[in-house]
Amino acid sequence: xxxxxxxxxxxxxxxxxxxxxxxxxxxxxxxxxxxxxxxxxxxxxxxxxxxxxxxxxxxxxxxxxxxxxxxxxxxxxxxxxxxxxxxxxxxxxxxxxxxxxxxxxxxxxxxxxx
Amino acid sequence: xxxxxxxxxxxxxxxxxxxxxxxxxxxxxxxxxxxxxxxxxxxxxxxxxxxxxxxxxxxxxxxxxxxxxxxxxxxxxxxxxxxxxxxxxxxxxxxxxxxxxxxxxxxxxxxx
Numbered sequence: 001x002x003x004x005x006x007x008x009x010x011x012x013x014x015x016x017x018x019x020x021x022x023x024x025x026x027x028x029x030x031x032x033x034x035x036x037x038x039x040x041x042x043x044x045x046x047x048x049x050x051x052x053x054x055x056x057x058x059x060x061x062x063x064x065x066x067x068x069x070x071x072x073x074x075x076x077x078x079x080x081x082x083x084x085x086x087x088x089x090x091x092x093x094x095x096x097x098x099x100x101x102x103x104x105x106x107x108x109x110x111x112x113x114x
Numbered sequence: 115x116x117x118x119x120x121x122x123x124x125x126x127x128x129x130x131x132x133x134x135x136x137x138x139x140x141x142x143x144x145x146x147x148x149x150x151x152x153x154x155x156x157x158x159x160x161x162x163x164x165x166x167x168x169x170x171x172x173x174x175x176x177x178x179x180x181x182x183x184x185x186x187x188x189x190x191x192x193x194x195x196x197x198x199x200x201x202x203x204x205x206x207x208x209x210x211x212x213x214x215x216x217x218x219x220x221x222x223x224x225x226x
Contacts, residue, residue, distance in 0.1 A: 034214070043118075043205050043217030044157070087157075101147070101170060102215060104157040 004088045009109040012082075018075040020108050022088030025069040031092055033064060034102070035073045037084040044087065044104075047073065078112045085109050116140075118218035120206050126224045132194040135221045138187055139208030147207040147215060148181055148191050157205075163189065196225045 005023040012018040024033065034049040048055055048062045050071075055062045061074040075082055087107040091100060119138040127133055139146050147162040161171040166183045174181070178197070183189040193200055203222050207215040 038157075041220075043207070043220055044215075045217070046214045049214065101159050101162060103159070106156060 004090055004105055006086075006088050006105065006108045008106065009111070011111050011113060012075075012078045014080060014112055014114050015077055018078040018082065018110055018112070020073040020075075020086050020088075020110060021070065022073070023070045024088070024090045027068050027090050031090045033062065033068075033071050034089040034091060035060070035062065036087045036089065036102070036104075037082075038087070038107070039081075039084040047086075078110075080112050080114065083110060083112045118206055118208055118216055120204075120218040120221050122221060123219065124222045124224075126226065127196055128226055129197055130195045131225075132192065133196045133200075133223060133225075135191040135193075135204050135206075135223070137189045137191070137206030137218060139189070139206070140210075140216055141187070143208035143210045143213075143216075144186070145209045145211075145215075146183060146189050147209075148189070149205040149207065149217075150202045151205065151220075152202045160191070193223075196223075198225045201225050 032049050032051050035047040036044040037047055038044045048057055048060050050062045050064055064071045085107040087104050089102050118140055121136045145164050148160040149157055150160055151157045158173055160173045161181045162169055163183045179193055181191045201224050203220045205217050205220045207217040209215045
């Protein structure tokens with residue numbers, strides 16, 4: 001799996017957009033970008049994933065550069081409950097019949113301040 | 115949907131004792147994963163199953179660790195004998211075919 005690089009920590013004001021960057025310069029053509037987060041003492045939670053195109057769901061938006069070497073997770077209106085460690089993970093596309101591993105790095109500790 | 119269920123949520127045991135962690139995946143999911151999280155090593159995959167068959171156990175630390183999945187609705191992770199360095203939070207996750215992983219609440223293990 002391709003390696004990812006994220007800042008160790010970031011701060012964001014409540015109500016503002018949080019933009020979390022991730023570098024994955026060695027990503028290959030069949031690898032997806034996944035984002036998970038882990039709120040203190042809880043299990044990781046899926047946020048969003050994408051291959052080439054930008055993606056949006058009820059939690060966040062994912063912007064992937066055209067060369068796919070980096071991406072940004074955007075939380076449009078951060079709340080105190082968004083304080084967590086955010087993990088950017090690159091993994092191959094999974095088959096329709098089986099799953100595959102996730103390799104977690106150190107992630108970015110996002111702190112949302114009142 | 116109850117989500118992934120893990121038991122016990124907390125376990126305190128003495129060195130040398132056998133520890134068994136349990137996981138019930140989400141119904142309909144065919145992949146199950148066991149992870150371990152420590153401050154030193156972060157979140158690491160121990161083993162995962164597809165359709166009850168172990169696919170990759172390269173993350174299992176040593177022979178003291180074993181995992182089984184006797185059916186689609188139950189899995190165990192056993193440590194025998196346990197050591198203080200096994201103290202960690204153990205997460206179980208499951209995923210449907212081709213889908214994302216859903217994590218359980220974890221079991222916090224303390225070996226004294």
